Amino acid sequence: MKILIFSDSHGHAHEMSATVQRERPDEVFYLGDGLEDLELLRVENPDLPITEVAGNCDSLGAGPWERVIQRQGRTFFLTHGHLYSVKSGMGGLLSEGIRRGADAVLFGHTHQPLCERKSGIWLVNPGSIGQCRTPGYGIILLEQGELTCHLTKSIR
Secondary structure (H helix, E strand, C coil): CEEEEECCCCCCHHHHHHHHHHHCCCEEEECCCCHHHHHHHHHHCCCCCEEECCCCCCCCCCCCCEEEEEECCEEEEEECCHHHCHHHCCHHHHHHHHHCCCCEEECCCCCCCEEEEECCEEEEECCCCCCCCCCEEEEEEEECCEEEEEEEECCC
16 A cells, blocks of 8 residues: 655645655545645545645644544554644654554654654654745555555655
């Protein structure tokens, strides 16, 4: 199973659309700040599952702030990150991921890509697909019970 991770599109829906066409994922996780940009993905890919959380720049009530979901026996904690002060460090977010039994904690907000394991948990920030010098996204692969992830620069 291949899952694309996007965050912080801020009006750059076409970058996500081009990436989906190129990567052909089984699902998309969107981590906030540009929820309206998902409409293009939904129109162009009506059968593609998209799971999203709202960010601090999304309208109040636009979606949940966080989700805990299961895929192939693995637990993912999705949040934008602003509620855990991720610009000041990962401690609070990592503690919450441990508390929730997450195999991977996925977040955005900082626009800074991150993909590393801490305390046995993947911490993944895909960066911004839109507003930064080196836009990017994340890829999670679930194969035979193994979870791996990596970051990729977007092609403009």
